[in-house]
Amino acid sequence: xxxxxRTSKNLGHAIRExxxxxxxxxxxxxxxxxxxxxxxxxxxxxxxxxxxxxxxDLIAALELEITVTERSKGTSDGLEDIF
Amino acid sequence: xxxxxRTSKNLGHAIRExxxxxxxxxxxxxxxxxxxxxxxxxxxxxxxxxxxxxxxDLIAALELEITVTERSKGTSDGLEDIF
DNA sequence: GAGCATTATGATGCTCAGATCATACTGCGG
DNA sequence: CCGCAGTATGATCTGAGCATCATAATGCTC
Numbered sequence: 001x002x003x004x005x006r007t008s009k010n011l012g013h014a015i016r017e018x019x020x021x022x023x024x025x026x027x028x029x030x031x032x033x034x035x036x037x038x039x040x041x042x043x044x045x046x047x048x049x050x051x052x053x054x055x056x057d058l059i060a061a062l063e064l065e066i067t068v069t070e071r072s073k074g075t076s077d078g079l080e081d082i083f
Numbered sequence: 084x085x086x087x088x089r090t091s092k093n094l095g096h097a098i099r100e101x102x103x104x105x106x107x108x109x110x111x112x113x114x115x116x117x118x119x120x121x122x123x124x125x126x127x128x129x130x131x132x133x134x135x136x137x138x139x140d141l142i143a144a145l146e147l148e149i150t151v152t153e154r155s156k157g158t159s160d161g162l163e164d165i166f
Numbered sequence: 167g168a169g170c171a172t173t174a175t176g177a178t179g180c181t182c183a184g185a186t187c188a189t190a191c192t193g194c195g196g
Numbered sequence: 197c198c199g200c201a202g203t204a205t206g207a208t209c210t211g212a213g214c215a216t217c218a219t220a221a222t223g224c225t226c
Contacts, residue, residue: 003151006143008135014151025202039184041204051183051213052091053132060089063154068086068097071146108172122214124174134183134213 009046011055016044018062033061092129094138099127101145116144 003014019029026044030037035057043050043058059066084104086097102112109127113120118140126133126141142149 001153005149005151007139011135011151018151018153026204027202036185037202038186038204041202042183045204049134049136049183049213051132051134052094052138054184055135056090059151064151065154066088067150067152068088068094068101068142068147069150070084070101071148109174110172119215120172121174121216124172125213128174132183132213137214 007046008043008049012044012046014064015040015055015058015062018064019044022062024062029058029061033057090129091126091132095127095129097147098123098138098141098145101147102127105145107145112141112144116140 001017003010003017005011005014019026024032026037026040029035029040033040035043035054039050039054040058043055056066084100086093086100088094088097102109107115109120109123112118112123116123118126118137122133122137123141126138
């Protein structure tokens with residue numbers, strides 16, 4: 001699954017889905033990533049600007065990857081899961 | 084061009100390239116995005132965890148998009164510009 | 167190399183994220 | 197219901213990002 005991310009909320013959503021897909025609890029992710037469970041909760045709910053570093057820690061622990069590309073002009077090129 | 088991003092430094096690099104590709108100065112980007120030129124400089128040089136919001140502001144102004152996907156197991160699937 | 171444009175660095179004050187602990191809320195199984 | 201696992205919320209404190217201004221360093225062009 002591919003997540004187009006434009007806001008903190010989007011990112012939080014993507015992270016939550018990835019975590020659930022791996023059947024991890026916030027607490028487990030916390031000990032894996034070094035980020036506190038409380039902080040993960042806030043980030044997943046998109047509660048305001050987290051720090052980049054923190055997000056990268058989570059991304060790494062969840063074995064996700066982030067790519068930056070030029071915005072596809074034709075709105076959606078079809079398959080992304082935009083939310 | 085597609086940038087695989089794992090660290091703040093990567094992101095900064097991607098942002099700088101995108102800015103240059105659009106022939107914008109940091110100052111111009113600053114007034115477009117509402118982020119200070121000094122802050123842009125720091126972010127482009129990957130000087131520590133910027134805030135997500137700030138980065139999203141730049142991403143939006145540069146008409147880039149961020150996608151989050153599962154990490155491709157087979158190292159590189161070939162074409163990304165990893166740095 | 168002078169001079170201007172661009173980018174980097176330094177200092178300060180405010181604001182807020184994150185660490186930390188405690189606790190409240192929300193399912194869900196029994 | 198009750199209790200437990202999971203998640204969210206609240207408070208405090210510390211540290212760091214960002215706005216802001218000033219200035220230094222760098223890069224170009226002539």
